[in-house]
Amino acid sequence: MDARRGSEAAPTKNRVTVERKSERELVVTRTFNGPARLVFEAWTKAELFRQWWVPKSIGMSLLSCEMDVRVGGRYRLEFAHGDSQAAFFGTYKEVTPHSRLVWTNEESDQGQVTTVTFAEKDGKTLLVMHELYPSKEALDAAGTGAADAMGETFEQLDELLITLGASVGRS
Amino acid sequence: MVQYSQASFDASFAALSDATRRGVLEQLGRADASITDLAVKFRMSLTGMKKHVVVLEQAGLVTTKKVGRVRSCKLGLRRLEEEAAWIERYRQLWEARFDELDKVVEELKRREVDGRKKRE
Numbered sequence: 143m144d145a146r147r148g149s150e151a152a153p154t155k156n157r158v159t160v161e162r163k164s165e166r167e168l169v170v171t172r173t174f175n176g177p178a179r180l181v182f183e184a185w186t187k188a189e190l191f192r193q194w195w196v197p198k199s200i201g202m203s204l205l206s207c208e209m210d211v212r213v214g215g216r217y218r219l220e221f222a223h224g225d226s227q228a229a230f231f232g233t234y235k236e237v238t239p240h241s242r243l244v245w246t247n248e249e250s251d252q253g254q255v256t257t258v259t260f261a262e263k264d265g266k267t268l269l270v271m272h273e274l275y276p277s278k279e280a281l282d283a284a285g286t287g288a289a290d291a292m293g294e295t296f297e298q299l300d301e302l303l304i305t306l307g308a309s310v311g312r313s
Numbered sequence: 314m315v316q317y318s319q320a321s322f323d324a325s326f327a328a329l330s331d332a333t334r335r336g337v338l339e340q341l342g343r344a345d346a347s348i349t350d351l352a353v354k355f356r357m358s359l360t361g362m363k364k365h366v367v368v369l370e371q372a373g374l375v376t377t378k379k380v381g382r383v384r385s386c387k388l389g390l391r392r393l394e395e396e397a398a399w400i401e402r403y404r405q406l407w408e409a410r411f412d413e414l415d416k417v418v419e420e421l422k423r424r425e426v427d428g429r430k431k432r433e
Contacts, residue, residue: 158411160404168403172411176418180425184417194413224330271407 165278170271178240178262181269185243185258186211196221213237217245252280328372333357334365338374338388345387348377 156173163169174181184190192207205220205227211234218231229249236244241260247253254273261268275281328334333355340346340354352362366386369375376389 156411156415158404158408160400160407162400170404170407172407174411174415174418176422180418180421181414183421184414190417190421193417194410197409197413 166275168273174267178260178267181267182240182260328368341388347383347385
């Protein structure tokens, strides 16, 4: 977005794009330098998934990761951030090997439905992740599913930011 | 509207975990202040207050500017309220994840090649 970040990126690096398609939809895309079967494998095998889903830079650690990747199967991820813990869980709705995954996020009734598609071309895979939230407010408030489940800590942050936001608005 | 992202969890949580720093933010919400003003207000040493302000600054919650010998502090929240900034932080989260995913895919590719070599 700004010049500093732009210069940090290696020229060959595949770019992530994030777009708010509508009030309730968010779309993330990225190309991977590998065939769809391998990218799909990394999304559907817990021992691989846990190697990348929680990068160190987000300041959380993954305590456990269970994934039963089949239609109707469930997943559960447990995180720690400092003293707080959070769990994310849901159900796989569609599982089409190497091309499509759909799952629900059930940690709140405002959880999104996530669809990930894998399209292979010339040995590379275009990944599109689509999130559909039940309402505009859910997308606004969640920011990420993680934010929602962080519970009290986030409510405190909410309150503080609302107070501060109101102050900034007045100045 | 309140918006935030996982990417800034670490710095924000650390910054907000302290009662003095939350107090400083509330104070700056009312008016900009110098570090000296804040130190007096919160009855602490200038050095102590400087440390708090640095933490808030690193979290993007406060910006500071030196005018003469006085460092003046103000809220750095305006950009947090912009949708573009929210999207950008969300993008940074996914960028961090996908950079790790690249490594996993590379490793899987290597394993396939190794497997093939062994069979040959």
